[in-house]
Amino acid sequence: REYQCIVVSEAEGVGSIELNRPRVLNALNRQMVGEILHAMEHFDADEGVRVIVLTGRGRAFAAGADIDEMMHEDTVSLEMMNQFTDWDRLACIKKPVIGAVHGFALGGAFELALCCDMLFAAETASFGFPEVQLGIMPGAGGTQRLTKLLGKTKAMEWLMTGKRISAQEAHKYGIVNEVFADEVLMEETMKFAAALGKQAPLAVRLIKESVLKAVDHSLYEGMQFERKNFYLLFSSEDQKEGMAAFKEKRVPHFKGR
């Protein structure tokens, strides 16, 4: 499929998606979100891809939902359009998704970043939910995902003030895994992604699923789920290979089976 709002590429087991509307700081219109979802589902089904990396072209990750597209919507048009089913599907991607944020990640773009499993940021990156300044609020999971990460009081502050959060502050609160100098962000992200792609794919897949359960469900329910996935891995070839390689003091060769 030809994409108009994103650029995709694939190398060494890493599928990359770059947001590509730099003239409007990659403002997320509905077409772009649809294309991101299409590309992610395509990579998810591609056996050659182990990790997905999401980033933005130009001077920002993205400056939020496309305000031009959104400004004339009303309650009924939004309800009938049902755009958030695309976001629900984004949350069902099975392979690890790593976001690399430089410049702005605001509003819907911060929500997109929070959908990623891990985040790396450039030292000059900034995050925030400016929706309140437009008289709206996040609609693609921002209030839920931010609160799960920050706890109630900080989430209230960030969401109600719309303040801009630096990469360093985001790191302090556990929003981003690591902060890199701007010029090495992509290189370091790709290095991490390539290394992650060499881990046992089935184990990585079920770890992702289990961690997301912990975020979503009660600890007890999450642990029951985790246990079942733990048991399940013991019928894979990779578990046998991984443990045999440990005993034989050699590098394991994982096949994802």
Ligand code: CO8
């Ligand atoms: N939508 C549409 N166009 C935008 C957006 C946007 N979100 N952000 C920037 N642009 C455009 C500007 O209008 C400008 O276009 P033009 O050159 O034609 O005037 C161009 O991009 C460059 O932007 P600026 O000149 O403003 O660049 P600055 O460096 O001066 O400022 C800022 C950068 C601070 C990021 C500024 O552009 C800004 O404040 N942007 C809007 C940020 C914002 O409010 N985002 C939240 C939007 S609401 C939202 O995301 C709700 C989510 C709901 C669910 C998600 C569904 C996808």
